[in-house]
Amino acid sequence: MTxxxxxxxxxxxxxxxxxxxxxxxxxxxxxxxxxxxCHRAYEQMQKIQATLQGLPTAVPPAEMERSIRQLWHPVLRxxxxxTLYPYLPSAAGWGSSWRxxxxxxxxxxxxxxxxxxxxxxxxxxxxxxxHRLSKPGLYSLMNSPSRTQATPTPASLLLYPExxxxxxxxxxxxxxxxxxxxxxxxxxxxxxGALHEDSLSVVxxxxxxxxxxxxxxxHTPRDxxxxxxxxxxxxxxQFSLPLSQVPSGxxxxxxxxxxxxxx
Amino acid sequence: MxxxxxxxxxxxxxxxxxxxxxKLVVRLRSGDSAAYDQLYAEYHRLVFxxxxxxxxxxxxxxxxxxEVYLSIFRHxxxxxxxxxxxxxxxxxxxxxxxxxxxxxxxxxxxxxVPLKEAAGxxxxxxxxxxxPRSSPEETxxxxxxxxxxxxxxxxxxxxxxxxxxxxxxxxxxxxxxAEALGVTLxxxxxxxxxxxxxxxxxxxxSI
Numbered sequence: 165m166t167x168x169x170x171x172x173x174x175x176x177x178x179x180x181x182x183x184x185x186x187x188x189x190x191x192x193x194x195x196x197x198x199x200x201x202c203h204r205a206y207e208q209m210q211k212i213q214a215t216l217q218g219l220p221t222a223v224p225p226a227e228m229e230r231s232i233r234q235l236w237h238p239v240l241r242x243x244x245x246x247t248l249y250p251y252l253p254s255a256a257g258w259g260s261s262w263r264x265x266x267x268x269x270x271x272x273x274x275x276x277x278x279x280x281x282x283x284x285x286x287x288x289x290x291x292x293x294x295h296r297l298s299k300p301g302l303y304s305l306m307n308s309p310s311r312t313q314a315t316p317t318p319a320s321l322l323l324y325p326e327x328x329x330x331x332x333x334x335x336x337x338x339x340x341x342x343x344x345x346x347x348x349x350x351x352x353x354x355x356x357g358a359l360h361e362d363s364l365s366v367v368x369x370x371x372x373x374x375x376x377x378x379x380x381x382x383h384t385p386r387d388x389x390x391x392x393x394x395x396x397x398x399x400x401x402q403f404s405l406p407l408s409q410v411p412s413g414x415x416x417x418x419x420x421x422x423x424x425x426x427x
Numbered sequence: 428m429x430x431x432x433x434x435x436x437x438x439x440x441x442x443x444x445x446x447x448x449x450k451l452v453v454r455l456r457s458g459d460s461a462a463y464d465q466l467y468a469e470y471h472r473l474v475f476x477x478x479x480x481x482x483x484x485x486x487x488x489x490x491x492x493x494e495v496y497l498s499i500f501r502h503x504x505x506x507x508x509x510x511x512x513x514x515x516x517x518x519x520x521x522x523x524x525x526x527x528x529x530x531x532x533x534x535x536x537x538x539x540v541p542l543k544e545a546a547g548x549x550x551x552x553x554x555x556x557x558x559p560r561s562s563p564e565e566t567x568x569x570x571x572x573x574x575x576x577x578x579x580x581x582x583x584x585x586x587x588x589x590x591x592x593x594x595x596x597x598x599x600x601x602x603x604x605a606e607a608l609g610v611t612l613x614x615x616x617x618x619x620x621x622x623x624x625x626x627x628x629x630x631x632x633s634i
Contacts, residue, residue: 177620181594183601208627212576216595219573222479224471228489232467232496 169195172202180209448512455503466499470513473597474520480592481524483581494523510606517599517607521589528585579629587622594619 172195178184179192196203454462471492478491498519506515580588586608593599593607604615 173624174620177623178616180623181601181619205627208631209623212623212626212630213595215572215576216580216591217598219480219576219596221472222476222485222488224475224492225485225489228475228492229467229471231489232471232493 169199169202172196172199173205176202176206176209180206180213449508451512452503452506452508463500467496470516471496473513474516477517477520477592477597478524480577480580480596481521481588482528483577487527491520491523491527494527495520498523514599514603514606517593517597517603518609521593521607524589525585575630575633576626579626582629583622583625587618587625590615590618591622591626 172192175184175188175192179189182189184192196206451462451465455466474492474495475488478495479485479488482488482491495516499516502519506512510518580591583591589608590604593604594601599607601612601615601619604619605612608615610618
């Protein structure tokens, strides 16, 4: 019995990958021998597959490696400190008593906290902070640079604020931050869930507040980006972005986002 | 070689892969910078190429690669070893591509132009040809077909596109794709089948 066209077409792709049972594969081939249309379809699929398999490999741009390595250093520093303590009790051979182990872990945590404090406070080349949308329609960012930084370092922070609207059933707010051209973080948060009735769409202007050392602000409406240049990172900088031109149907989400600032 | 030997050989290779993955992950967790170098050296092309084929844009693919590595750094402690490191990285890359695609679509990405392109630079990607001995005609023809295929690929629904890329460009098995996409085997088969059929219909006149 030959396989009808509909049935054959349904498993043609699997036949191409040779993942059918021998019996079904033979039935497909038997049908292909008798049906010109299905045979042609099979050959076309074969050609497309061969072309896809022969597509050249795209070579990453040279700057990609640099920008990815740029991300490693803060990650490695934090990571080293955090992963240090679990090894301390066992490495010291402090025995198996739970009191001893607990003491070891507490000591380890203290050491880790001290290490992080040292890194962030004295040797820190970055700060890691959590921020929150303080009011509906306002996005605030705080920047706490290293205290030991001797000279002000120019830095550019490029934010991609995202429309907050509904995607499927999820309320969604997302964006990414770049510092000196490198993406330092990307935030996508739809977990906090406390919603407001307002919406946001295009960021149309920037108002500076606090003691921010912001040198210039460039708004590119076409790409809906804000380019904020910091002349220095010595003091706490704050700015807020009023969000207007609100379309109907969208919502503002209370959101945490994390920004890693590398000075 | 008998079938049994073949299976055994496969198991040994898988065991070696799993063991070397494990070692690399332990080193990554301990913050060994050489391990990060190794991770970059071994997987950056895979990540970039997959993202490039998904979006058809180098700038986008480079951004995805950054996100993927950032995600790996943050979550390497959670890697359980249930799959290979490679499959795990595929999964992160595909998820990043899907999220980013959704994100961009909502920002009406089609209305924006990459800065480099706007400045008239690098309109076409740099490709590493697999056969450097090809004649210029062959190269041009291949390039033409590649561009056409890439366009059709980019028009596929995202889920189908990811499945077709993993199968036909990355050469993953159906099981590996199911693992990388986090879906069932049946869903993988159906996505690949529908994706290929759509590509066939779109390209029927030119092949």
